[in-house]
Amino acid sequence: MEKEKHHIVPYKTYFYILISLLVLTFMSIGITKINLGGYSVLGALIFSTIKSVLVLYWFMHLKFDQPFLRFMVGFVTLVFLAVIFITFLDYYYR
Amino acid sequence: MEQVSQHADPHYDQEANKLGMWLFIFTELLLFGGLFIVYSIYRFLNPEAFQLGAHELNPTIGAINTIILLVSSMTIAMSTSSLQKKNKGLTVLLLEITIMLALVFLINKYFEWGVKFDHGIWPGSEHLINDMSRGEILFFGLYFVMTGLHALHIIVGMIIIIVALKRVQNGTVNENRSSLLDNAGLYWHLVDLIWIFLFPLFYLIH
Structure with missing residues (x-):
């Protein structure tokens, strides 16, 4: 009974999340290199928000x-x- | 009389431990959140000075530190899984890797701040006060306070992870009593989460 509420996340799930986070990091570096004026702040913040949702949901276990x-x-x-x-x-x- | 079948110690409550940690994390989020509001208001009032200031920062070091923190977040997350799988050796190894990555982050930070000091930029330095605009003084003030407070959290996080590592080794943290490791992980992810916003706001936007 103790066990069933304790969800063990597989290693590969964490690995996929890391890859997604790295890809998003490079995308946010890329988008700020393009000259978008005021929108580059917005763009970078959107990428940061997506990354933080990934961290909160998977790394910090909120999903489970x-x-x-x-x-x-x-x-x-x-x-x-x-x-x-x-x-x-x-x-x-x- | 009720009998507790699972544990000898009835005072252990995993859900309560987790909830307490989250409440603490909320206070941390609002602490850094307040600083982010200060940053955004001053940026709004001094847009050119903030762009000039950001040119002084090295986005490559920032990006390397981002990658280091993200990888270390994965290794500590994996260590909580390996503890549940009763793989003590792997848990210890993953925690050691996490601590090493944290140390590398701090070493990078040391060199990064060192370059700023060589350029005569530190809070209250003559070069900053005499030659730079008010907006740039604000930018570098916020840069040192926010990355410094973040680095302080890295140091505290390392201490917590070292304690968790010791207690995994001596068996007081195990698959039935994993709260200390779980909470160390939550704290470390918080440090990562803050950096996710610090990095683009200071290093990327110019």
Whole structure:
């Protein structure tokens, strides 16, 4: 009974995640080399966000954990985004 | 009276250990999150100075350190699996590799900061205060504080991994009581997660 709630992730899953993370890193290096002006920040942040989802879900086991942990991580992320949004509203409209 | 069948020690609760670690990770995320907000506001106010400052940084060293951290994240993640599979030798080996990679990261950081010091750039240096704009002073201030705080987390992470390694070796961390290793892994992935955002924001964007 103890065993069945304990999911052992195969080594090759971790290896595939690493390869994806490395590919995304090189893609983000590539996209900032192209001159996209203000969009290169956006591009780099999109790649970083995808990478962090991979780390959170597989490396940090959220995919295999109880749903309330995913909910809490999502909630903290939303709080953080709300603080960024409100701060920028202030600076943008000064 | 209830009998606990699995463990002699009834005080071990894996889910609670994990939850406690996550609560701590949230405080860390908001600490660095606050610094990222400071960075983005100052970047918004001083876009040219931040671009000039970023030209001073070496994206190759940044990229190498990114690869090192990502690989070390994989090795520590694999070590939690090998512990569950009762493969103690492999667990120890993977943890040793993780510690070595962390050390290489710090050595790179040492040389990277050393180059900045050689160029006369450190917080409060004469060159920085007299010859650079306010925006560049802010950029380098944030660079040293954020990468320095991150490096401090690498050092703490190494200590935690060394403790976990010792306890895997003496058997107090095992497949039935793996929380210390699992939480060391979570902490290490947090360090990786922060670097995933630090690297593009400081090294890539110019």
